Amino acid sequence: MPADQFVVEMLPADNGDCLLLTYGCSLTPQRVIIDGGTAATFPRLRRRIEELPLNQRHFELLIVTHIDSDHIDGVLPLLRAKELGVTFGDIWFNGWSHLIPPKSEFLGPRKGDILGNHLSMRTELPWNSMFNGKAVVVSDGAELPTHTLPGGMKLTLLSPTWRELAKLDAAWIEESFQQGRIPGERPAVLGSAISQLQNFPRSSFIHDHSAANGSSIAVLAEYQGKRCLFGADAFAGTLRASLQRIPGVSGRVVLDAFKLPHHASQANVSVELIQAVQCSRYLVSTNGSLFGHPDDEALARIFQSGQEVVELFFNYDSQTTGKWRSFQPALETGVRKYQAHYPTSPDGGLRIEL
Numbered sequence: 001m002p003a004d005q006f007v008v009e010m011l012p013a014d015n016g017d018c019l020l021l022t023y024g025c026s027l028t029p030q031r032v033i034i035d036g037g038t039a040a041t042f043p044r045l046r047r048r049i050e051e052l053p054l055n056q057r058h059f060e061l062l063i064v065t066h067i068d069s070d071h072i073d074g075v076l077p078l079l080r081a082k083e084l085g086v087t088f089g090d091i092w093f094n095g096w097s098h099l100i101p102p103k104s105e106f107l108g109p110r111k112g113d114i115l116g117n118h119l120s121m122r123t124e125l126p127w128n129s130m131f132n133g134k135a136v137v138v139s140d141g142a143e144l145p146t147h148t149l150p151g152g153m154k155l156t157l158l159s160p161t162w163r164e165l166a167k168l169d170a171a172w173i174e175e176s177f178q179q180g181r182i183p184g185e186r187p188a189v190l191g192s193a194i195s196q197l198q199n200f201p202r203s204s205f206i207h208d209h210s211a212a213n214g215s216s217i218a219v220l221a222e223y224q225g226k227r228c229l230f231g232a233d234a235f236a237g238t239l240r241a242s243l244q245r246i247p248g249v250s251g252r253v254v255l256d257a258f259k260l261p262h263h264a265s266q267a268n269v270s271v272e273l274i275q276a277v278q279c280s281r282y283l284v285s286t287n288g289s290l291f292g293h294p295d296d297e298a299l300a301r302i303f304q305s306g307q308e309v310v311e312l313f314f315n316y317d318s319q320t321t322g323k324w325r326s327f328q329p330a331l332e333t334g335v336r337k338y339q340a341h342y343p344t345s346p347d348g349g350l351r352i353e354l
Contacts, residue, residue, distance in 0.1 A: 005029065005353065006153075006226045008257065010283060010315035011044055012348030013037025015263065015290040016070025018045055019230065023153050023223045029056070030151035032221075034063045034230055036074025044349075045074055049084055057086050060149040064093040065232035066216045067112035067168075070290075076115060079122070089150065090126045091119065092217055094160070098128070098135035099169035099215075136217050137162055144245055156220040158242035159234035164214035171211035205301075208235055208267040218261070220246070220253075226354045227254065229277070231261030236270040243276045255279040256354045257313075264294030274305040283313045283352065288320030299324070309337045315350045317342040 009020040018037035024030045095116030119127045145157040216232035262268035263286035286293045314321040
């Protein structure tokens with residue numbers, strides 16, 4: 001009898017994210033894409049899609065978490081590649097028109113306007129339809145938005161809040177004006193030492209202030225009793241606050257895997273966030289080429305969190321990730337079992353079965 005599955009693939013996306021979720025019956029699975037990575041990622045995503053039978057190229061959801069280039073640049077080529085025969089049940093993306101409640105850094109606004117205008121013109125493509133065309137957002141004082149995809153995968157939205165979207169609105173306007181454009185218009189072109197983990201105190205945490213990162217769409221995905229948190233580039237404080245709002249949860253939220261926010265940047269992974277979950281498997285998507293992620297401090301906070309078992313999953317074996325292969329956590333961290341997982345292909349990419 002065909003078995004159910006919940007598989008996460010971290011495609012090689014350079015310093016960015018391009019995730020493929022597969023769930024459901026192994027004979028007729030459903031799929032979700034989260035982000036498209038850098039521009040160089042699309043040929044790899046294309047090859048992965050071409051491996052699928054033509055009748056399995058429908059994706060229940062495409063999430064474009066935010067407007068930074070390492071998440072959005074591979075999306076437009078995907079939407080333009082009509083010859084692939086790809087269809088979507090919905091596309092979650094907060095364009096400029098979604099950033100302020102009444103309307104309900106980075107070169108990002110320019111790319112965001114390109115994608116927003118493309119979705120506006122391609123009327124056959126659904127855009128935030130699960131939110132009635134309005135913003136994908138967590139509202140203060142209301143229940144966390146949840147949606148169940150065909151096949152039974154439940155998604156709980158954890159980020160962004162209106163506060164983060166308002167900050168992006170201001171940054172989007174400023175960046176657009178600096179480029180001589182009106183926000184929302186169509187642009188012309190697309191353009192530490194590991195051996196001392198115990199010396200990274202929680203007081204060293206300085207949280208991310210990027211308006212784009214704060215606007216990230218982060219979700220908790222649940223299927224057949226399995227849970228995976230996809231942190232995008234969201235703020236640690238926002239994720240922690242939303243986790244505490246999940247109905248029926250007291251204490252730590254039990255996870256089968258946690259795709260760490262912002263490629264395991266020390267500014268997005270706090271001790272408090274890690275202590276809000278009970279998890280042994282942590283996913284890191286980056287080759288470390290641009291900002292040197294993952295940060296030693298971020299991973300050190302995982303070892304300091306009280307977890308007895310820690311497994312790290314990297315979609316690249318690079319200078320910044322490979323050093324964790326032979327590392328044995330100091331006894332002070334309390335970790336009893338530790339293992340690092342790497343791609344078998346020199347091109348990168350990793351598949352994790354939950």
